[in-house]
Amino acid sequence: SLAVIGDLFTPRERGKYQGFFGAVFGLAFLVGPFLGGFITDNISWHWVFYVNLPIGIVALAVIGSILPNHRKEGARPSIDYLGTLVFTAAVIPLLIGLTEKGLYSSSGQAIGWLDWRVGGLIALSAVLGALFIYVEHRAKEPIVPLDLFKVRTYAASQVAMFLLSFAFFIGV
Structure with a gap:
């Protein structure tokens, strides 16, 4: 999410990664309804939910391999x-x-x-x-x-x- 980008990257790098985030979100917003309609018409509405599994697995693999593993030292932020x-x-x-x-x-x-x-x-x-x-x-x-x-x-x-x-x- 955007909060992770703010925590992991310097202010100079954030724009690039937020741009990637926005591009993926925009693409999903455009492709998702068409893909959902195609799947519903040609297979079954149940598969609209299953199609997210391989996408989610690939996304987790990419995130796990690309995002740096930084741990901040010091006091934890207080939660409201x-x-x-x-x-x-x-x-x-x-x-x-x-x-x-x-x-x-x-x-x-x-x-x-x-x-x-x-x-x-x-x-x-x-x-x-x-x-x-x-x-x-x-x-x-x-x-x-x-x-x-x-x-x-x-x-x-x-x-x-x-x-x-x-x-x-x-x-x-």
Whole structure:
């Protein structure tokens, strides 16, 4: 992942390896759906899952032979367990609430935004999201360094990535 690249390579080398990572991700994003459709149409949908095994084995072999085996000496970084817990607690009701929207209740009524199963869970998620921001402000090593959002370029790029991801996955 990109975190491994940041740990293993100097800032001068990171761009090259992050470029490789992005190229492989982009290629997989383009080839994957076509290959999945071909396999589903010509073999069976079950094989869509099996096709990843040889690819994964080759990837592990390449990673094991190419990546340098560096071990950092010194203190281990502290993990923000509380931030992780609060973030997870904030995301789960959001996902459940958005999933419930558009479903039908046992009486046959469409579940709307104001129903507690949608609006209530989204409101709970917003409260827990605010708690997450509070926790991250006080964490020694936060999951999300909130100071970065003071940099306008970074904040704008995050908004752009959110909108891009939203556009890509809205139909899923």
